[in-house]
Structure formats: C-alpha cells, structure tokens
Amino acid sequence: MAWIQLRLNATAESADTISDTLMELGAASVTFLDAQDTPVFEPLPGETRLWGDTDVVGLFDAIVDMKPVIEQLKQLPELANQMTYKVEALEDKDWEREWMENFHPMQFGRRLWICPSWREAPEPDAVNVLLDPGLAFGTGTHPTTALCLTWLDGLDLSAKSVVDFGCGSGILAIAAIKLGAADVVGLDIDPQALTASADNAERNGVKDQLTVYLPKDQPDNIQADVVVANILAGPLRELAPVISALVKQGGQLALSGLLQEQAEELRAIYGQWFDLNPTAIEGDWCRLDGTKR
Template identity: 90%
Template sequence: MAWIQIRLNATNETAETISDELMELGAASVTFVDAQDTPVFEPLPGETRLWGDTDVIGLFDAVTDMAPVIDALKAMPELAQQMTYKVEALEDKDWEREWMDNFHPMQFGRRLWICPSWREAPEPDAVNVMLDPGLAFGTGTHPTTALCLTWLDGLELGDKSVVDFGCGSGILAIAAIKLGAQSVVGLDIDPQALTASADNAQRNGVEEKLTVYLPKNQPDDLQADVVVANILAGPLRELAPVISALVKPGGQLALSGLLVEQAEELRAIYGQWFDLNPTAIEGDWCRLDGQKRID
C-alpha cells in the first residue's frame, strides 16, 4: 500500500497537540522524531517522550487530498505564525522485508555478536545472540544499545545477577546471559516487550535464566550485581532512586538513552550513590557507568 507523509516541525510544547490534530484529520499513524533525525519511539497513550525540538510525522493513505489537511493545520494556533512542513509520497514496498535485508550481524566489544535470527552467525564460536526484535525496540543498531552491549562485553559476569531495566527485545538481558551471567531479570512497562524478550531468550536457549516482569509485578526485594537501563533521560531522572536501589552495594550500573548534553545532570543525580567513570560517547549519545558505593 502506498502512503503520503507530512512532516511538521514542532516543539515539546506543541507536538502533542499537533499529533492529536493529525489523527483527527485521518492520519493512519503519527510518529515523533527529534530535530537531529533520531527516532523517538511512539509514546504510550497519555505519555509524551520527547526532548528538544521535534518533528511530527503523519502518515496518510496515498489517495488522501492533502490540501484540506494542510489548511486545517495552518489554522491551528500552534502553527498559525510559522508552519514548516514537507509532504512526500512514500514508495510502495515491503518495508519489513527491506528492514530485514538491511539488519546485518554486528560485533560489540571483543566477544559479542548480535545476529538477526534469519541469518547465519559469521563466527560460530563467538558469543552470538540470535535476535528477532518483533514489536519491541532493541537491535543493537542504535548507539545507546551499542554502548550498553560493549559495556557488558567488558564485564566479568560469571555467576553474577543482572537486571535489564526497560528490556525491550531482550537484547541486553540475553547478551548478559550469553556472557556468563547466572540469572537475569528483565523489566518493562510494555507487555509486548516482555513477550519479545521471552521469545528471544527461547530462541537462544537461555529461557531458564531469564525472568521478565512488569514493574508492578517485580519482587519487592529485587537487587542485582549488575543493572543496565537503556531508556530515556526523563525516566532515568525520575526513577533514579528506584533504579539505584536495584543495584547491590558494590554492584555495577550502566545508564544509556542519553544525549551528550544530558549527561552532566544525570551524573550529578546518580553520583549520590555511585562512583561514576568518564562518560562514554558515541556520536550524539552517551553512557554513564560506575560502581555503587558501600556504606
């Protein structure tokens, strides 16, 4: 099926209202993208997950007359003074097949490979995670995931317990198990993520070592030797006491999903409990990691 896409520049304050208007005008879907063309995942109902200036992208059936849509948008108070937009036709193609064709095996650190489940592992004797993301985020292609995978590869995880906070596809949880972790708990607010994590764990033969929970169902006394949280800066800020409490004294923590300019604020917050290493940077993104102090 062919589509027409309209892309409008917005801000944190106006993006949600513009999104609602696009849906009222018949958009099949609306996606938020940050000003640096980095995907920001579709928010849950009632949730805004944005930072900085934002583009709002509405997807319409190819037969849609876009002139009334544009007129309605121009009439919005949020866009009345200045409306920057672009309308373009999207080629009718098998997007899922194209994505699959372009998802290749990738190496992280010294030992670890992430391999699409439909391809052969290039190094059969390496630590290979066979991945099918399904409906959940996490393939290793995003710099924040890559930063976390490289960090895990550099740890000695033998006999360690791990919590993957915001487990998505389970990529970090399964990598930790393959790298020697004794047990891993995956937490996510999205039930589809828990399903994807469990499916990928079974695909890799490590399902007995992975337990997944919605946060409301996690054990009250949950703690681990290693905690990794690859989410967004806002939740990392708001949930700092919760995430920090998951780490055993003397344990290791890694935080990602951060833009470089957000690192210092998060460093100050988590520095209350952790001795943090120098910030690891990849492009516009970064990772904070360190050891929890023993009181």
C-alpha cells in the same frame, strides 16, 4: 495495506517539530531522509541526525484525509513562511520485510555480535545474540543500545546476577546471559516488550535464565550484581531511588538513553550512591556507569 506518504522539506531546526506533529496527526511512522534519500532508522525523542537539507516523511493509512493534516502543518511557525511538500500514494509493500532488509549483524566490544534471527552469524564462534525485536525497542542500531552492549562486553559476568531495567526486545538481558551471567531479570512496563524478550530468549536457547516482569508483578527486594537501564533521562531521574536499590553494594550500574547535556544532572543524582566513571559518549548520546558504594 495501502499507504499515503507525505514528504516535507525541512531544516535541522524544524525537522524534530515537524516529526512530532506528524505523529500527533496520526502518522504510522516518520522517517528522516538526507539529500541522498538515506533513511535514519530508530529515531528517538531528542535525537537529531541530519545532513543539511532534510526531508521528513510521514506514512499514513490510505483512508486518512490529508487536507486537514496539511492545514494543521501550515499552522506551525516553522512552516508558516514556506512549506514545500508532496503527497503520494505508495505501492502496497511488505514494510516489515523492507525493514528486515536493512538490519545487519553488528559487533560490540571484543566478543559480542547482534545478529538478525533471519541472517547467518558472520562469526559462528563468537558470542552471538539472535534477535527479532518484534514491536519492542532494541536492535543495537541506536547509540544508547550500542553503548550498553559495549559496556556489558567489557565486564566479567561469570555467575553474576543482572537486572535489565526497561528490557524492550531483551537484547541487553540476552547479551548478558550469553556473556556468562547466571540469571537475569528483565523489567518493562510494556507487555509487548516482555513477549519480545521471552521469544528472543527462547530463540537463543536461554529462556530458563531469563525471567521477565511488569513492575507491578516483580518480587520485592530484587537485587543484582549488575543493573543496566537503557530508558530515557526523565524516567532515569524520577526512578533513581528505585533503580539504585536494585544494585547490590559493590555492584555495577549502567544508565543510558540520555543526551550529553543531560549527563551532569543524572551524574549528580546517581552520585549519591555510586562512584561514577567518566561519561562514555557516542554521537549526541551518552552512558553513565559506576560502582555502588
């Protein structure tokens, strides 16, 4: 497939707005590049990982007429006074393989490694999760996923039940099983996430220990010893009673996908049911965790 790349020079203050606008205008993907052309992978709403002068790169199908796109971008207040950009045709590449080249094995905590399914595990005797995320979120490269993986590695999950709320690629659910959990339920609103989770569970030889559901299909009254929800602050706020009800009395909960400035509001909400530990922070992101009273 042929592509057109639109590259705009931006500042830390304008990059997020430009990125959002490019997606609204039909970009298939948006990447932030620093002055040395180093890509920022897996950006999420609210995330800014910039190094001063920043280029925002939108990738469009080659059939897209770029003139209206350029005109719409010129209407942005952030670009009204100065808009430096370059439009270029890209050679036809296997972009999935290009991404695969940059996904490497990563260690979390003492025992746990997340390994791309197409690479060899660096420590065969460690707790290795073989992962192919497909179209679902969750590779371990994002701080919110890393915070949750490290938390799971620090728990004694032997014979425990676990719910992964918003399971995505299944990375947290499968890690919990590999770390000793007896059975795990994965919940997600995206059918593609359930497919990715099931495929990755089979790849890791744990498919019999993972059951996945869309919310409308999940059994009533599910409760677990451990619940992890790596989503975003809005759903964590709105679904607080639902998520909290999934945790058994005395059970453990971890919440991530929230920025540092969102932590206190979420702490106040979940503090109604949980004794929460100090906030764990990585970059702009954080994790709340605690025990249900």
